[in-house]
Amino acid sequence: MGGAGVLVVTGPGLVVDPDLIRETAEPEFAALGVAGRCAVAAGPESLRDLLTGAGQDDRLALVVLPGPDPSARRLAHEPGPHADRTVWYDPVRTGPLGVAPGGTHLAGRGVWGLVWAVRHAVHRMRHPARRVGYGTDPDQWGELRVPDQAARPVPVAVLVHGGFWRSIWGADLLDALAIDLVGRGVATWNLEYRRPDRYGWAATTADLADGLAALATVTGVPPLDIDRVAVIGHSAGGQLALRAAADSGRVALAVSLAGVLDLAEAERRWIGTGAVAAALGGTQAELPGLYAAADPLSRLPLGIPQLVVQGRDDDPDLVDIGRRYARAARAAGDEVTHLEQPGDHFSVIDPTSAIWQATATELTRRLARQAS
Known part of the structure; x- marks a missing residue:
């Protein structure tokens, strides 16, 4: 994976403290030996912009917590160069979230489940x-x-x-x-x-x-x-x-x-x-x-x-x-x-x-x- 990294994106309206997202993700970045950062999308268009930007770096894995906003969740269906590098994660139990080809969806594991989502994103990139x-x-x-x-x-x-x-x-x-x-x-x-x-x-x-x-x-x-x-x-x-x-x-x-x-x-x-x-x-x-x-x-x-x-x-x-x-x-x-x-x-x-x-x-x- 070289100098690649992981971007964890919190979508609009997600009912989790943003600092806790960062505190949960950062130790996992270190354990996996990757550069990582966390970002908060204020709305669906902000989330779309982050996905578009990530699509331009083929060494970047994404973990997206879309939150409850229907417009934000619909972005999971949209194809793009980021799709096969993206893990969509819902901390709450949901039905299946249809994702674009190559993407994956995990759900229902609470905040701790973010650890598994980050691992999955990195493993998929390093070892397809x-x-x-x-x-x-x-x-x-x-x-x-x-x-x-x-x-x-x-x-x-x-x-x-x-x-x-x-x-x-x-x-x-x-x-x-x-x-x-x-x-x-x-x-x-x-x-x-x-x-x-x-x-x-x-x-x-x-x-x-x-x-x-x-x-x-x-x-x-x-x-x-x-x-x-x-x-x-x-x-x-x-x-x-x-x-x-x-x-x-x-x-x-x-x-x-x-x-x-x-x-x-x-x-x-x-x-x-x-x-x-x-x-x-x-x-x-x-x-x-x-x-x-x-x-x-x-x-x-x-x-x-x-x-x-x-x-x-x-x-x-x-x-x-x-x-x-x-x-x-x-x-x-x-x-x-x-x-x-x-x-x-x-x-x-x-x-x-x-x-x-x-x-x-x-x-x-x-x-x-x-x-x-």
Whole structure:
């Protein structure tokens, strides 16, 4: 990205203190090693002028918080040289905001979500991905990144984001892992999928299966080695990843990063303030068959090598679930490595953390072994 930077623009009428926007964004600029600044648009025309000016610098990533003004929000639809470098971010929950081709929209994560929007904008500029749809819905796609100058077919990591199965969270959560793995010689297929809070549990399950199957039709340079596929899921995505891997039967390794691997107990403990029951549409007592099909613990043995990773400083319920799941999987005859080290819920998806470094080393070792 060289001398490029990030411009964070606050639109008219946004109900957030402008100083807090700056105080939130500036540490992230420093952490990412980019020059950044914040600007406030007094009205829609001022916002348009800022977008037009940014379009003249192809090294500038934009994060735009448009606010509630309809005229300002309509600017997200307008094409221009800035469009594919722009992340539109709403701190409040909204419906989908149609954006010009190449742009993205995140919403509903509060002020802290600005951190993720800045990261997403920078990652997209530094390490562009090829987005490929596997269905007709706007949430049915994967982003492909491949290593440079690989001479032979490369293994693939399918990434499944978490977020308690809620639509405010998306595939951008795993941008940094995708980039790190590509640097280690592993192609990445970062999946977006329809979340159950908007589409229902059946749609989510179907999308994971379809997104995984779509790998066979995705072409890359270098080509993808679909006999060396690891499915990696974080948090709620850990449950989805292990379930999809078990359903597929054509996966070399399934990896859970702080995954919710015992749905019945997670529902009884009200993890995520009822996230499990909300996602599946009821409690385990009400929907025993649905839980049995979805729950990795109930599905044992999966018949697939597994890597269960858990930060010791995470929610104690997740630490407990990880330990009990690993013991049960081994007892059922599965090949399981349980990696528990210091770290919190997000350390396991932070490429700079010790626990991710250990995870990536084990992952690449396993995939290399599959090739031998």
